[in-house]
Amino acid sequence: MSDFVNETIESVHKALVQKEFSVTELTQRALDFTEKRDQDLNAFITLDKDGAIKQAEEIDNKGIDDDNILAGIPMGMKDNIVTKGLLTTSASKILSNFTPIYDATVVEKLKAQGVVILGKTNLDEFAMGGSTETSYYGVTKNAWDNTKVPGGSSGGSAASVASGEVLYSLGSDTGGSIRQPAAYNGIVGLKPTYGRVSRWGLIAFGSSLDQIGPLTRTVKDNALVLNAIAGVDNKDTTSANLEVPDYTKNIENGVANLRIAVPKEFLAEGIDPEVKNTINLAIEQFKSLGAIVEEVSIPHTKYGIAAYYILGSSEASSNLQRFDGVRYGFSDRTGKTLEEMYQNTRTEGFGEEVKRRIMLGTFALSAGFYDAYFKKAAQVRTILINDFNKIFENFDIIIGPTAPTPAFALGSENADPKTMYMNDVLTIPVNLAGLPGLSINAGFSSEHLPIGLQIIGKAFDEATVYKAAFAFERATQLFKQIPGGQK
Amino acid sequence: MAYANFITTIGLEVHVEMKTNSKLLSPSPVNFGDAANNNTNVIDWGYPGVLPQANKGALEYGMMAALALNMEITRDIRWDRKNYIYPDNPKSYQTTQQATPIGQNGKVEITLEDGTTKTIRIKEIHVEEDAGKNTHGGDGYSYVDLNRQGTPLIEIVSEPDITSPDEAYAYLEKLRQLIQFTGISDVKMQEGSLRADANISIRPAGSDQFGTKVELKNINSFSYLRTALAFEEDRQARELIAGNTIQQETRRYDEATKSTILMRVKEGADDYRYFPEPDLPVVHISEEWINEVKNKLPESVSDRLNRYINDFDLSPTDAGVLTQTLIMSDFYDKTVGFGADPKRSANYLIGDVNAFLNENGLELQDTKITPEHLSTLIKLIDDGTISTKQAKQVFTALTQGQEPKDYVEKNGLVQESRVEILQPIIAEIVDNNEQSVIDFKAGKDRAVGFLIGQIMKQTHGNANPNVVNQILIDELNER
Numbered sequence: 001m002s003d004f005v006n007e008t009i010e011s012v013h014k015a016l017v018q019k020e021f022s023v024t025e026l027t028q029r030a031l032d033f034t035e036k037r038d039q040d041l042n043a044f045i046t047l048d049k050d051g052a053i054k055q056a057e058e059i060d061n062k063g064i065d066d067d068n069i070l071a072g073i074p075m076g077m078k079d080n081i082v083t084k085g086l087l088t089t090s091a092s093k094i095l096s097n098f099t100p101i102y103d104a105t106v107v108e109k110l111k112a113q114g115v116v117i118l119g120k121t122n123l124d125e126f127a128m129g130g131s132t133e134t135s136y137y138g139v140t141k142n143a144w145d146n147t148k149v150p151g152g153s154s155g156g157s158a159a160s161v162a163s164g165e166v167l168y169s170l171g172s173d174t175g176g177s178i179r180q181p182a183a184y185n186g187i188v189g190l191k192p193t194y195g196r197v198s199r200w201g202l203i204a205f206g207s208s209l210d211q212i213g214p215l216t217r218t219v220k221d222n223a224l225v226l227n228a229i230a231g232v233d234n235k236d237t238t239s240a241n242l243e244v245p246d247y248t249k250n251i252e253n254g255v256a257n258l259r260i261a262v263p264k265e266f267l268a269e270g271i272d273p274e275v276k277n278t279i280n281l282a283i284e285q286f287k288s289l290g291a292i293v294e295e296v297s298i299p300h301t302k303y304g305i306a307a308y309y310i311l312g313s314s315e316a317s318s319n320l321q322r323f324d325g326v327r328y329g330f331s332d333r334t335g336k337t338l339e340e341m342y343q344n345t346r347t348e349g350f351g352e353e354v355k356r357r358i359m360l361g362t363f364a365l366s367a368g369f370y371d372a373y374f375k376k377a378a379q380v381r382t383i384l385i386n387d388f389n390k391i392f393e394n395f396d397i398i399i400g401p402t403a404p405t406p407a408f409a410l411g412s413e414n415a416d417p418k419t420m421y422m423n424d425v426l427t428i429p430v431n432l433a434g435l436p437g438l439s440i441n442a443g444f445s446s447e448h449l450p451i452g453l454q455i456i457g458k459a460f461d462e463a464t465v466y467k468a469a470f471a472f473e474r475a476t477q478l479f480k481q482i483p484g485g486q487k
Numbered sequence: 488m489a490y491a492n493f494i495t496t497i498g499l500e501v502h503v504e505m506k507t508n509s510k511l512l513s514p515s516p517v518n519f520g521d522a523a524n525n526n527t528n529v530i531d532w533g534y535p536g537v538l539p540q541a542n543k544g545a546l547e548y549g550m551m552a553a554l555a556l557n558m559e560i561t562r563d564i565r566w567d568r569k570n571y572i573y574p575d576n577p578k579s580y581q582t583t584q585q586a587t588p589i590g591q592n593g594k595v596e597i598t599l600e601d602g603t604t605k606t607i608r609i610k611e612i613h614v615e616e617d618a619g620k621n622t623h624g625g626d627g628y629s630y631v632d633l634n635r636q637g638t639p640l641i642e643i644v645s646e647p648d649i650t651s652p653d654e655a656y657a658y659l660e661k662l663r664q665l666i667q668f669t670g671i672s673d674v675k676m677q678e679g680s681l682r683a684d685a686n687i688s689i690r691p692a693g694s695d696q697f698g699t700k701v702e703l704k705n706i707n708s709f710s711y712l713r714t715a716l717a718f719e720e721d722r723q724a725r726e727l728i729a730g731n732t733i734q735q736e737t738r739r740y741d742e743a744t745k746s747t748i749l750m751r752v753k754e755g756a757d758d759y760r761y762f763p764e765p766d767l768p769v770v771h772i773s774e775e776w777i778n779e780v781k782n783k784l785p786e787s788v789s790d791r792l793n794r795y796i797n798d799f800d801l802s803p804t805d806a807g808v809l810t811q812t813l814i815m816s817d818f819y820d821k822t823v824g825f826g827a828d829p830k831r832s833a834n835y836l837i838g839d840v841n842a843f844l845n846e847n848g849l850e851l852q853d854t855k856i857t858p859e860h861l862s863t864l865i866k867l868i869d870d871g872t873i874s875t876k877q878a879k880q881v882f883t884a885l886t887q888g889q890e891p892k893d894y895v896e897k898n899g900l901v902q903e904s905r906v907e908i909l910q911p912i913i914a915e916i917v918d919n920n921e922q923s924v925i926d927f928k929a930g931k932d933r934a935v936g937f938l939i940g941q942i943m944k945q946t947h948g949n950a951n952p953n954v955v956n957q958i959l960i961d962e963l964n965e966r
Binding site for chain 1 (some may be wrong): 497529532533534535536537538539540541568572575578579580629631756758760761762763765766767768906
């Protein structure tokens with residue numbers, strides 16, 4: 001075994017417990033493969049060879065209990081999640097020399113499980129983008145086709161799992177940044193309910209929208225990782241003080257009589273016919289598994305993108321003000337005045353897309369424009385939440401495509417940011433409403449690119465989302481398809 | 488002096504630092520005077536990935552202040568971000584309560600020097616975080632100390648009801664007193680735990696349009712602020728009379744010239760791009776919580792005042808003096824608590840103790856006088872152990888931290904009340920003053936006074952005057 005494309009967390013765990021190989025051997029193999037594969041893929045910004053081996057050796061010394069499922073499993077951490085003593089850049093020049101002195105809560109939790117962090121995965125700068133092309137550290141390629149984007153912003157996290165470099169990764173999702181790259185790479189990605197997973201240590205983009213979540217090859221693996229990272233955290237007072245169920249417990253219960261809503265807006269104009277076709281087949285699949293599927297309407301879907309880009313950018317414009325070159329990170333000290341240091345540092349330190357959003361957000365919050373932009377967007381958000389609530393009075397989950405198209409060609413959408421923004425049309429409403437959303441591979445395009453099915457659940461009902469995804473996965477067995485990588 | 492044909496309008500923004508254990512949004516300790524940046528952590532530094540944790544205690548303190556100022560408590564508190572970039576502000580925004588200030592629509596009654604009273608309305612009070620401190624070194628570098636960063640503040644904003652520098656002064660004194668009695672702050676201007684910014688405008692009498700506001704900042708005492716406002720009132724009037732216009736500007740006070748000096752001219756409004764803080768949930772303040780906080784509130788100024796008048800039979804003036812500061816009032820209550828007579832305790836504090844403080848330029852808390860010692864001293868006088876004259880000497884010892892009973896014993900200060908000791912002394916003095924006996928028999932009372940004077944002289948003032956009087960009258964009657 002050189003890569004993990006035919007493996008799952010469960011299967012590797014079994015092998016580790018049975019001592020077929022040590023964690024150190026496993027980690028070394030993963031590092032060797034990743035180093036080779038990443039020459040083309042570029043899924044990682046930092047490969048922590050020494051750190052990973054050290055962690056592996058420690059776990060080998062301690063031994064692995066049967067129920068310690070994540071122990072010794074190599075994983076990739078999105079590089080906007082801070083890791084103590086390990087470079088954390090958020091794919092930006094402005095943090096290109098930033099080594100945190102503390103761990104994010106999710107990192108702490110995974111370290112307690114004996115995790116092996118292989119390295120830090122690539123992303124769009126500050127998670128702003130849908131293709132991982134805005135990274136200061138170069139583009140990541142799609143695991144299925146190296147002429148295509150991996151999606152974004154968690155492109156590195158998705159590609160590293162799909163290519164078999166790691167068994168799972170963590171990403172973050174503000175407007176689709178876990179689900180869309182999961183869809184483009186044919187894997188499972190979950191954005192949990194807002195408040196399910198602590199954001200402490202996640203470098204903020206849009207604080208009211210950001211959530212950390214797992215990317216995995218299979219649904220059950222995904223549930224296993226969520227089990228490990230979910231829960232209230234007193235360091236994040238927006239995290240929910242609710243009990244976390246064992247997400248694997250009822251995962252195999254099937255979808256008989258599950259009430260599924262399909263919003264007609266999710267399959268309307270602008271959705272690629274191949275995507276539409278694949279999702280329609282998925283709907284038939286669910287029906288054949290005993291689910292009750294009905295068409296519904298979320299009439300305000302079309303306002304989601306506008307509201308999102310105002311709210312997310314407004315929050316980002318404030319969150320990113322702290323990068324001033326004073327206390328950490330890149331600093332240009334050639335200027336003579338404080339003002340010049342701020343300007344030079346930020347002009348050089350931020351890329352174009354980040355600057356665009358800072359300007360957009362700053363404008364939307366400015367005196368005289370606040371009511372017309374920020375306030376209006378906040379109202380749209382409330383309306384969308386009501387739309388979802390109404391549907392969930394009668395349905396258990398909502399399904400549709402994750403993205404309007406399969407992965408697009410590298411460089412093809414850079415010219416017009418608005419085209420790029422449209423890719424998030426189906427994922428954004430879920431962030432605005434704070435709901436859990438999962439993407440799972442539902443089939444392939446004529447170019448053999450994966451097409452994602454999105455499953456949206458009620459707030460804090462990830463269990464039902466997983467149950468539906470598992471039933472679909474069991475019926476389709478699509479996770480057994482392996483990417484070729486080279487075109 | 489103000490010009491009669493202009494009306495002055497003054498607004499005051501008072502910032503009070505609260506004495507919570509930890510900061511508003513991080514667990515770092517709040518403490519004045521520690522080594523630079525010792526009381527800081529990743530949250531205070533605005534590190535990437537950190538999140539704020541709102542201090543419930545700071546909200547309660549804010550509620551206490553709001554209740555003390557007769558305000559309505561806002562039930563759903565949302566935090567807001569006020570955005571600006573400066574090195575003393577590492578997150579580049581201040582967390583505040585722009586949209587939902589914790590207290591609204593308050594009022595206080597001020598009393599001016601001529602005894603007239605006036606109600607000043609308070610617009611709002613909000614809880615927010617303080618910034619750090621920048622210092623500019625002689626080595627070409629500037630230094631940032633973030634110890635103060637995140638210290639909980641309340642900002643108290645007045646309605647434009649204040650119409651003279653004297654009213655502004657009285658308002659500030661009143662605020663300081665009311666806040667002090669809640670115990671949430673030391674309200675010390677010299678340590679920066681109370682800071683006052685003012686804005687002042689004048690308009691011609693009869694005009695209903697406010698004039699252009701001038702802001703006064705960085706003023707470090709109430710009396711400087713009063714002088715600065717008076718100067719500004721005058722300056723603006725002269726500008727207007729000369730046909731000039733008032734610029735929207737910020738000025739500071741110059742102590743040497745007792746005048747205000749231009750700091751900067753304002754060009755348009757600052758744009759702080761306020762918006763709801765997404766990292767903190769909305770806090771709901773329930774009726775129960777308000778009641779809980781009300782129960783935690785220490786006795787207010789007016790309750791103490793009434794108690795002193797009703798229970799201790801003090802005059803309103805004396806009660807007023809004793810409730811001017813929390814420390815004086817607490818000291819008084821403790822002195823009485825140790826068993827001293829309430830009226831005599833009041834007289835002692837208002838008289839001898841205040842005189843001592845004034846003479847030495849001290850605050851009560853900086854002296855070695857304790858309520859227990861003062862109480863003992865008063866009891867020693869009342870039970871006749873020492874004379875009032877001796878009491879003066881004992882009080883001096885008290886200010887040096889000595890226990891009164893010990894001091895009295897060590898120095899033989901016990902008042903002489905024993906008849907067997909006093910009788911022979913008095914008899915001898917009467918023997919030596921035959922003329923006085925004749926005068927006494929003739930009904931001349933001053934003879935008694937003369938003889939008592941002689942006896943006191945002989946006993947170095949240590950004789951108990953009551954006992955002396957009794958023995959002397961008996962002695963004279965026997966002759």
